[in-house]
Amino acid sequence: xxxxxxxxxxxxxxxxxxxxxxxxxxxxxxxxxxxxxxxxxxxxxxxxxxxxxxxxxxxxxxxxxxxxxxxxxxxxxxxxxxxxxxxxxxxxxxxxxxxxxxxxxxxxxxxxxxxxxxxxxxxxxxxxxxxxxxxxxxxxxxxxxxxxxxxxxxxxxxxxxxxxxxxxxxxxxxxxxxxxxxxxxxxxxxxxxxxxxxxxxxxxxxxxxxxxxxxxxxxxxxxxxxxxxxxxxxxxxxxxxxxxxxxxxxxx
Amino acid sequence: xxxxxxxxxxxxxxxxxxxxxxxxxxxxxxxxxxxxxxxxxxxxxxxxxxxxxxxxxxxxxxxxxxxxxxxxxxxxxxxxxxxxxxxxxxxxxxxxxxxxxxxxxxxxxxxxxxxxxxxxxxxxxxxxxxxxxxxxxxxxxxxxxxxxxxxxxxxxxxxxxxxxxxxxxxxxxxxxxxxxxxxxxxxxxxxxxxxxxxxxxxxxxxxxxxxxxxxxxxxxxxxxxxxxxxxxxxxxxxxxxxxxxxxxxxxxxxxxxxxxxxxxxxxxxxxxxxxxxxxxxxxxxxxxxxxxxxxxxxxxxxxxxxxxxxxxxxxxxxxxxxxxxxxxxxxxxxxxxxxxxxxxxxxxxxxxxxxxxxxxxxxxxxxxxxxxxxxxxxxxxxxxxxxxxxxxxxxxxxxxxxxxxxxxxxxxxxxxxxxxxxxxxxxxxxxxxxxxxxxxxxxxxxxxxxxxxxxxxxxxxxxxxxxxxxxxxxxxxx
Amino acid sequence: xxxxxxxxxxxxxxxxxxxxxxxxxxxxxxxxxxxxxxxxxxxxxxxxxxxxxxxxxxxxxxxxxxxxxxxxxxxxxxxxxxxxxxxxxxxxxxxxxxxxxxxxxxxxxxxxxxxxxxxxxxxxxxxxxxxxxxxxxxxxxxxxxxxxxxxxxxxxxxxxxxxxxxxxxxxxxxxxxxxxxxxxxxxxxxxxxxxxxxxxxxxxxx
Numbered sequence: 021x022x023x024x025x026x027x028x029x030x031x032x033x034x035x036x037x038x039x040x041x042x043x044x045x046x047x048x049x050x051x052x053x054x055x056x057x058x059x060x061x062x063x064x065x066x067x068x069x070x071x072x073x074x075x076x077x078x079x080x081x082x083x084x085x086x087x088x089x090x091x092x093x094x095x096x097x098x099x100x101x102x103x104x105x106x107x108x109x110x111x112x113x114x115x116x117x118x119x120x121x122x123x124x125x126x127x128x129x130x131x132x133x134x135x136x137x138x139x140x141x142x143x144x145x146x147x148x149x150x151x152x153x154x155x156x157x158x159x160x161x162x163x164x165x166x167x168x169x170x171x172x173x174x175x176x177x178x179x180x181x182x183x184x185x186x187x188x189x190x191x192x193x194x195x196x197x198x199x200x201x202x203x204x205x206x207x208x209x210x211x212x213x214x215x216x217x218x219x220x221x222x223x224x225x226x227x228x229x230x231x232x233x234x235x236x237x238x239x240x241x242x243x244x245x246x247x248x249x250x251x252x253x254x255x256x257x258x259x260x261x262x263x264x265x266x267x268x269x270x271x272x
Numbered sequence: 273x274x275x276x277x278x279x280x281x282x283x284x285x286x287x288x289x290x291x292x293x294x295x296x297x298x299x300x301x302x303x304x305x306x307x308x309x310x311x312x313x314x315x316x317x318x319x320x321x322x323x324x325x326x327x328x329x330x331x332x333x334x335x336x337x338x339x340x341x342x343x344x345x346x347x348x349x350x351x352x353x354x355x356x357x358x359x360x361x362x363x364x365x366x367x368x369x370x371x372x373x374x375x376x377x378x379x380x381x382x383x384x385x386x387x388x389x390x391x392x393x394x395x396x397x398x399x400x401x402x403x404x405x406x407x408x409x410x411x412x413x414x415x416x417x418x419x420x421x422x423x424x425x426x427x428x429x430x431x432x433x434x435x436x437x438x439x440x441x442x443x444x445x446x447x448x449x450x451x452x453x454x455x456x457x458x459x460x461x462x463x464x465x466x467x468x469x470x471x472x473x474x475x476x477x478x479x480x481x482x483x484x485x486x487x488x489x490x491x492x493x494x495x496x497x498x499x500x501x502x503x504x505x506x507x508x509x510x511x512x513x514x515x516x517x518x519x520x521x522x523x524x525x526x527x528x529x530x531x532x533x534x535x536x537x538x539x540x541x542x543x544x545x546x547x548x549x550x551x552x553x554x555x556x557x558x559x560x561x562x563x564x565x566x567x568x569x570x571x572x573x574x575x576x577x578x579x580x581x582x583x584x585x586x587x588x589x590x591x592x593x594x595x596x597x598x599x600x601x602x603x604x605x606x607x608x609x610x611x612x613x614x615x616x617x618x619x620x621x622x623x624x625x626x627x628x629x630x631x632x633x634x635x636x637x638x639x640x641x642x643x644x645x646x647x648x649x650x651x652x653x654x655x656x657x658x659x660x661x662x663x664x665x666x667x668x669x670x671x672x673x674x675x676x677x678x679x680x681x682x683x684x685x686x687x688x689x690x691x692x693x694x695x696x697x698x699x700x701x702x703x704x705x706x707x708x709x710x711x712x713x714x715x716x717x718x719x720x721x722x723x724x725x726x727x728x729x730x731x732x733x734x735x736x737x738x739x740x741x742x743x744x745x746x747x748x749x750x
Numbered sequence: 751x752x753x754x755x756x757x758x759x760x761x762x763x764x765x766x767x768x769x770x771x772x773x774x775x776x777x778x779x780x781x782x783x784x785x786x787x788x789x790x791x792x793x794x795x796x797x798x799x800x801x802x803x804x805x806x807x808x809x810x811x812x813x814x815x816x817x818x819x820x821x822x823x824x825x826x827x828x829x830x831x832x833x834x835x836x837x838x839x840x841x842x843x844x845x846x847x848x849x850x851x852x853x854x855x856x857x858x859x860x861x862x863x864x865x866x867x868x869x870x871x872x873x874x875x876x877x878x879x880x881x882x883x884x885x886x887x888x889x890x891x892x893x894x895x896x897x898x899x900x901x902x903x904x905x906x907x908x909x910x911x912x913x914x915x916x917x918x919x920x921x922x923x924x925x926x927x928x929x930x931x932x933x934x935x936x937x938x939x940x941x942x943x944x945x946x947x948x949x950x951x952x953x954x955x956x
Binding site for chain 3: 050054057098101102103113114117121124125128132153154157158160161162164165168169172193197200201202204205206208209210211212213215216217219220224225
Binding site: 136137138156159160163164166167171174175177178179180181182183184185187199203206207211214215217218219220221222223224226228229230231232233234235 | 341343366367369370371373375377378379380381382383384387390391392393394395396397398399400403404407424425436439440443578581583584612613614616617621622624626628629630631632642643646647676690691694
């Protein structure tokens with residue numbers, strides 16, 4: 021489980037690329053990968069992404085595995101299921117889809133490993149004009165996640181003290197879960213209301229244009245990074261078309 | 273009052289200085305109630321003064337505070353009389369206000385300490401080069417020793433509150449409102465906060481209004497004490513001291529019986545951590561005896577409570593129930609953590625620190641009947657038990673109310689009552705007197721003493737020294 | 751781009767100030783709702799992994815449970831009654847899911863965005879003036895349809911048309927029941943606890 025208790029952004033090479041640049045790159049990759057179903061395109065894109073793993077500080081196989089195992093297992097499942105439930109697809113098509121899943125998700129892993137929510141909020145508000153009240157409201161809420169996780173467990177234990185337990189019956193388990201989730205939501209809404217009052221007491225709603233104490237800046241390397249992403253995707257698509265493997269999602 | 277655009281905060285103190293509060297004949301009634309929360313309050317607080325506003329829970333302190341902070345705008349709230357802050361209506365003076373409330377985690381916004389203090393200054397539109405010096409200044413003023421990059425989640429409760437205070441101070445407020453800022457902290461944390469407040473108020477750059485039902489610790493820090501009694505204000509002279517909570521408390525005697533539950537070198541280490549949360553500890557719960565578990569700070573004592581209550585299995589050592597207690601258990605033998613919940617509930621009753629976590633139903637009566645039902649009683653018998661308990665605790669008029677809508681003290685009583693509804697022989701309570709005013713404190717203590725006299729074994733995890741003095745037969749200091 | 755001034759949390763009933771004027775409490779409670787749902791999803795995921803190995807291998811069976819994931823998009827607007835609340839909450843729930851390690855990786859973010867948008871449409875159609883059962887159901891159905899389509903594009907593009915249609919139908923049915931009806935019931939239960947006292951939804955009888 022990735023810990024949400026955030027400290028400063030890790031001191032890795034990728035951290036020097038502004039988060040919004042990484043987001044823009046993710047967008048480009050998503051569009052390209054979503055629109056193709058062949059094997060060549062995702063192969064090239066994934067290869068390029070793998071080259072970035074060390075730049076995100078993910079050098080040991082263990083570190084890589086711990087962050088990527090969910091997407092790897094689901095990629096495998098996607099590959100298998102598609103082949104099973106389609107009319108006539110060869111197994112290679114399944115592999116292509118699995119690779120596509122990896123290519124789509126890996127950039128996210130890179131982003132999470134190289135930034136932290138505060139920097140992201142700063143970058144979004146400074147460069148992409150995201151309304152600061154929403155960005156920092158979201159940040160304040162995100163700060164509560166570790167607390168809510170602990171609270172969920174406490175509420176679950178509390179139910180046991182009242183004689184309520186899931187046992188082996190799935191329906192009972194679902195009901196218990198619903199009850200626990202409900203208690204969590206009540207606490208969360210309450211807490212949110214109090215937090216809003218506290219934020220207002222510190223001038224959040226004053227209408228004065230907000231400044232940013234930390235700032236966020238873009239450099240030449242950001243442009244290079246984005247250009248590089250576009251280039252890789254271009255190469256991937258070209259290679260795919262020229263080898264005849266190109267298979268767009270819609271039509272063709 | 274929708275003059276929000278007019279409420280542009282003067283960002284800093286160049287034209288500031290302490291502001292005073294004047295209330296004349298202030299009366300407030302909330303839309304949902306029939307009676308008036310405040311009935312004609314007259315109060316004058318001079319700029320730079322330090323005032324303690326005290327009174328029992330429900331006496332209207334929060335209402336008065338909300339009125340001064342300009343937060344009383346719910347539809348249906350009636351406000352009569354006069355109230356000005358710094359000579360203007362409270363809503364207009366909100367920008368000159370600093371607030372510190374009870375729960376630090378509902379006040380912190382950012383993940384790093386320095387960023388959080390800077391938050392208020394960003395809202396004021398200050399440029400970054402002016403922000404950071406003031407952040408450092410405010411953090412030094414409250415005695416916050418960690419740097420700007422310290423993650424907020426790594427701070428103790430007292431340190432978090434200090435940080436919130438720094439955040440309020442950085443805006444150079446004219447009026448500081450402190451709403452029971454230490455009520456959710458352990459004694460160490462509370463001392464940290466009071467110390468920070470003392471440092472900060474020394475120069476009288478801001479007027480200070482502290483609201484707390486527990487007056488004693490604040491007396492050295494304030495100039496005046498006023499108390500809200502039945503919606504009206506009473507001024508206390510210098511030299512006034514609140515009556516000690518335990519004064520005149522007569523508790524029934526109890527005789528010790530056999531050991532019902534024992535921990536033998538029980539320890540617990542959370543998965544993925546190296547340091548044990550609880551080192552191997554011995555504890556024995558005897559019928560008719562109260563065992564108090566104390567520890568200066570940290571979570572070890574709550575962990576012990578979880579082990580004793582059968583909610584977690586010890587990672588080292590064991591927790592065993594006596595044969596008599598464990599008889600009739602369908603599964604798990606003498607290890608409570610392996611018992612089925614329905615068996616647990618009739619043998620060990622547990623009361624959590626946060627009563628809301630244990631609420632399951634939408635009505636008080638159902639809440640009390642749940643335990644008996646779950647342990648196999650018939651509906652009619654369970655209902656009767658519930659009604660009896662309601663009466664015993666003076667909560668009959670709330671029988672159909674939603675448990676979440678009760679006041680703090682009532683929720684506490686309800687959570688103790690639900691634990692008692694199944695007549696367990698062992699009671700484990702985690703901070704039962706947390707945040708309780710003197711009257712509810714006495715009620716809880718009396719209730720527990722009666723249970724002890726009835727032959728129950730009671731374990732109380734607490735940092736409340738008065739409670740330990742009055743009730744504990746045995747103590748464990750972790 | 752001029753941004754809406756945020757109104758202090760305590761002024762007037764949230765309805766009266768219009769669906770685009772967000773108070774601080776509207777923003778923060780929506781955000782906290784989204785985040786809390788994200789935590790619930792994570793826990794739900796853990797439960798699922800423990801009990802539903804069969805589920806994960808056979809996605810059409812998963813379609814039955816789909817409604818849970820769309821609760822934030824439907825529930826947030828019912829509580830806060832502001833335009834964009836569903837989008838905001840659903841997106842944040844997705845962010846938390848991604849950060850806590852969902853089994854689907856970072857593309858839950860795209861899902862959250864698009865599902866949230868689709869759910870918004872259900873309320874936008876009524877111009878954000880009404881927040882009752884029909885609105886909740888429409889929002890749920892639209893969000894569910896979007897989710898199903900996304901799945902088909904992302905994960906299952908090679909399925910036969912028959913399977914695709916079945917999948918969409920199952921997901922939409924699930925979301926209508928769980929998110930639409932269930933979501934509305936959830937909001938009323940929350941209102942009864944008094945937690946929604948800062949909102950019109952906590953006071954009205956509807």
